[in-house]
Amino acid sequence: MTDRNPLWPEISFSDRMDTVEFKVSEKPHIVVDGKVCADCSTRACIVACPADLFVPTSDGGILFNYEQCFECGTCYLVCDNEGAISWSYPEGGFGVVFRST
Amino acid sequence: MTDTDYDVVIVGAGPAGSCAAIEAARAGLRTLLLERGPFAGSKNMYGGVVYPRILDDLIPEWWQQAPIQRWVTRRSTMILTDNQSLSVDFRNDAWAAPPYNGATAYRPEFDRWLADHAVAAGATLLCDTTVTGLLRDTSRRSGGRVTGVRTDRPDGDVTASVVIACDGVNSFVAKEAGLYGTPNAKNFTLGVKETLSLPKQVIDERFGVRGREGVDIEIIGCTGGVNGGGFVYTNLETIAVGVVLKLTKLAAQKTRPEEIIAAMKRHSAIAPLVEGGELHEYSAHLIPEAGLSMMPEMTGNGLLVAGDAAALCLAAGIWLEGVNFAIASGMYAGQTAVEAIADGDVSQRGLGGYARRLSDTFVLRDHRKLRRAPQLVLSDRVQHLYPSMITGIAERMFRVDNPLAKPGLRRIFHEERKRAGVHLRGLVRDGHDAFRSFG
Numbered sequence: 001m002t003d004r005n006p007l008w009p010e011i012s013f014s015d016r017m018d019t020v021e022f023k024v025s026e027k028p029h030i031v032v033d034g035k036v037c038a039d040c041s042t043r044a045c046i047v048a049c050p051a052d053l054f055v056p057t058s059d060g061g062i063l064f065n066y067e068q069c070f071e072c073g074t075c076y077l078v079c080d081n082e083g084a085i086s087w088s089y090p091e092g093g094f095g096v097v098f099r100s101t
Numbered sequence: 102m103t104d105t106d107y108d109v110v111i112v113g114a115g116p117a118g119s120c121a122a123i124e125a126a127r128a129g130l131r132t133l134l135l136e137r138g139p140f141a142g143s144k145n146m147y148g149g150v151v152y153p154r155i156l157d158d159l160i161p162e163w164w165q166q167a168p169i170q171r172w173v174t175r176r177s178t179m180i181l182t183d184n185q186s187l188s189v190d191f192r193n194d195a196w197a198a199p200p201y202n203g204a205t206a207y208r209p210e211f212d213r214w215l216a217d218h219a220v221a222a223g224a225t226l227l228c229d230t231t232v233t234g235l236l237r238d239t240s241r242r243s244g245g246r247v248t249g250v251r252t253d254r255p256d257g258d259v260t261a262s263v264v265i266a267c268d269g270v271n272s273f274v275a276k277e278a279g280l281y282g283t284p285n286a287k288n289f290t291l292g293v294k295e296t297l298s299l300p301k302q303v304i305d306e307r308f309g310v311r312g313r314e315g316v317d318i319e320i321i322g323c324t325g326g327v328n329g330g331g332f333v334y335t336n337l338e339t340i341a342v343g344v345v346l347k348l349t350k351l352a353a354q355k356t357r358p359e360e361i362i363a364a365m366k367r368h369s370a371i372a373p374l375v376e377g378g379e380l381h382e383y384s385a386h387l388i389p390e391a392g393l394s395m396m397p398e399m400t401g402n403g404l405l406v407a408g409d410a411a412a413l414c415l416a417a418g419i420w421l422e423g424v425n426f427a428i429a430s431g432m433y434a435g436q437t438a439v440e441a442i443a444d445g446d447v448s449q450r451g452l453g454g455y456a457r458r459l460s461d462t463f464v465l466r467d468h469r470k471l472r473r474a475p476q477l478v479l480s481d482r483v484q485h486l487y488p489s490m491i492t493g494i495a496e497r498m499f500r501v502d503n504p505l506a507k508p509g510l511r512r513i514f515h516e517e518r519k520r521a522g523v524h525l526r527g528l529v530r531d532g533h534d535a536f537r538s539f540g
Contacts, residue, residue, distance in 0.1 A: 011380055016359065019382045023139070044352030050293050050385035052357070070385040071144060073271040077286040077387075078352040088273070091253050092137050093229030100207050100296045100339060101146035101384045 013052055017068050025094035028066040029087070030075070036084035037062040044078040045085070070096050107133040107225075109438050110250055110261035112232045112274050114141035114216045116424050117408025117431035118267035122219035122226075123159060124435025130442065132224040133259060134216065135252065137231040142212025144269070146386040148292050149334040149341055150203040150317050151211060151424040157200070159432060160218060164199055168210040170336035171315025172196060173203035175308070178419055179370065181322040185492040186370035188318075197314050205315050205336050211424075230254055232268065235277050235404075246448065247278065247403035262447050263438040265405045267431060270387045272397075272410035280398040280406060286348040288391035290329060290416070290479075293358040294343030297378025301338050307374055308335050319421065321478075322488035323365040327351050328479045331365050332421075333374055342366060342375050345388060345416075347479050358385070388423075390416045390479070393465075393472040400456055402449045405434040415467055417474035417538070426464055433458035474538045482527055490521035 032054075037043075038061050045054040046062070051070050055063045069090075076087040089095070109125045111118045114136035125132040138144045150173055156163040174197045177190040196202040220226050236249035236258060249260035266274035270289070275281050299307075308316040320331035329346040344361050351358070366375050389395060389412035396412045399405065407413070408427035415422040437455040441447045459465045477483060497513040508516075518525070 013359070016380060016383050019380050020384065042352070047355055047357055048291070048348065048351045050291060050358045072291065072385050072387045073289075074291050074348065074385075074387060077284060077289055078348055088233075089137055089231050089271075092231040093139050095138070095144070097139060097143045098146055098209050098382070098384055100336075100382045101209065101294065101386075 017051060020068065021097040021099065022068055023094045023097060024067045025090050027091060029071075029090040029095070030064070030066045030069065031086040032062065032064045033084050033086075034061050036081050040081050040084065042080060044080070045075045048074050048078045050074065105249070105260040105262055107131045107259065107261040108442055109133070109263050109265060109435075110135065110259055111265045111267055112250060113137075113267040113269055113408075113410070114219070114226060114228070115145055115212055115267055115269065115408060115427060116215055117410070117427035117434070118265070119212065119215035119219045120159060120428045120431035121265045121267060121407060121435035121438070122224040123222045124432050125438055126219060126222035126224040128439040130439060132219075133261070134219055134224050134226045135230050135232055135250070136216070136226065136228045139228055140209070140213055141216030141226065141228070142209040145208040145212055146292065146294065146384045147208055147423060148294070148332050148343065148345060148388075148421060149205055150421070151206055152203050152422055153425070153428070154200060154202075155425050155429050155432075159428075162199075164201055166214070167204070168206060168214050169313075170205040170207065171310075171313050172201050173205065173317045173334075174314040175310060175316040176203070177316070177318040179318055179320045180488045180491055181320060181368055181370060182489055182492050184369065185496065186368070187492050187495050197312075203317065205317070205334055207336070230257070232274060235264070235274065236260060244402055244448070247401060250274075262442050263403060263405065263452070265407060265431075265434045265438065266410050267408045267427070268410050270389050270409040272406065274404075275397050275406045275410050278401045278404050280401055280404075282397075285395075286352065288389065288395040288412075289348045290345045290388045290390040291348055291351060291358065291385060292343060292345045292388050293362060293385045294341055294383070295362060295380055296336070296339050296341050296382040296384070297375060298339050298381045299378045303377070304335050304338070304340060310335070313337075319419070320365070320371075321484070323368065323371070324361055325356055325364060326354055327356070327361060328481065328484045330478075333371065339381055340375065340378060342371070347390075359383075388416060389414045390475055392416065392475045393468045396468075399459065400449055400452050403447050405437060405452060405455050407431045407434040413464060413468070415471065416478070417471040418478040420471070429462060429464050430459060433462070433464070471538050473534050477531060477534055477538070480531075482523070482531060486521050486523045490517050490523050493517035493521060
């Protein structure tokens with residue numbers, strides 16, 4: 001790509017996610033089995049999740065948030081470890097609320 | 102069949118669900134439309150253009166009332182390499198007047214408008230309600246017929262003669278019914294999009310349009326090492342810029358989706374279009390990309406599947422359509438439910454009219470015709486080799502290299518083909534495939 005200086009401000013990932021409305025449920029709609037993740041070498045969820053919800057920890061595990069989830073389904077599809085990610089939709093009325101998409 | 106709560110229960114109030122509900126309710130059926138979001142369209146996002154002519158019969162003169170951002174009068178296909186671009190740019194003034202062609206719209210507004218029509222037709226719309234499972238008749242005689250849905254509301258079971266699953270790309274309903282095999286990541290792409298705020302006048306000047314005219318640009322060669330494509334299109338006072346990424350390729354490398362968008366935005370052909378745009382909303386959604394080869398069984402016992410849930414999304418390079426397929430399949434599912442209930446047979450056989458309707462119309466005709474296209478468009482050759490070859494040929498053609506004389510086109514073609522690493526045999530085969538698909 002060219003070195004052209006982009007004339008728009010860099011935006012932090014948390015500011016990026018703050019442009020999206022979420023009605024966060026008390027109940028997580030995604031459950032991650034940390035034991036399976038600890039043994040995983042591919043960890044495709046970390047790079048692929050568009051909301052960056054999967055974060056590697058220093059002790060070799062994966063930290064996971066469900067609160068700012070787009071409910072897209074990428075994580076369970078790229079996860080090649082049986083049973084590591086249990087995925088369902090949030091309870092009715094909760095989760096992401098798109099506005100200008 | 103009057104011992105059920107409703108005649109038809111429809112899961113999901115996107116374009117497929119709402120159009121199924123319009124058909125069913127207008128025929129006098131007791132119709133329930135369930136939506137898990139707080140309003141219809143709140144979970145929905147797309148890559149930009151809706152082609153609503155399929156609504157002509159359902160909602161005559163829909164253009165008078167549909168919440169449209171801009172009418173697409175210019176569409177470009179752009180091929181990028183790191184420091185080059187080649188565009189085929191088409192403009193058609195007639196697309197700025199009824200009956201129009203494509204339009205940009207915010208899905209939360211467009212889908213809500215369609216759901217309002219379902220309500221006006223007499224359907225009951227129930228939002229904030231997630232379907233958690235199917236109800237079935239366990240008697241041997243019924244063959245496990247679907248008899249309703251279970252929701253997450255207290256006492257949330259709802260019985261119906263026919264259930265129509267319009268619950269989107271991840272369709273848990275179709276999976277539970279056993280109509281889908283195990284989903285495979287290779288059949289899906291991830292769409293990631295930034296909606297950027299810019300003043301209308303700036304958008305009009307940059308994109309060369311006026312009033313409600315709009316532009317849709319589809320881009321190939323802009324997604325780094327991840328196979329996919331990009332898009333830029335205009336809304337009234339925002340533009341949308343994003344990428345579509347093959348899941349298996351995205352998962353096998355290290356660059357995150359938002360970084361791939363950022364790299365595309367920095368390209369010299371894209372940066373002047375998007376500069377100064379402030380992020381208004383970031384979004385992502387999966388796309389059932391593989392077309393015919395990934396489609397589930399669409400008719401079950403007491404159950405029909407429509408829209409993205411049935412993988413009815415056309416991702417064929419120059420044609421990128423989904424909302425029209427959702428609308429059409431929803432309509433046909435609604436019509437089939439009406440017919441089957443009138444005939445008193447909602448078994449898989451009684452619902453056979455759905456497959457006929459899909460098969461006889463553009464819904465499956467387009468998919469059959471373009472069945473090789475999704476794989477071809479996302480192939481490594483089309484993604485990485487051909488852009489380099491094509492822009493290389495253009496560069497050699499337009500370069501004035503005096504005192505050297507102009508080389509012949511044949512020589513340029515062969516040299517650039519070799520430089521780009523394109524094998525003649527593969528090129529001929531892809532050309533043949535493309536011709537059979539597109540021709």
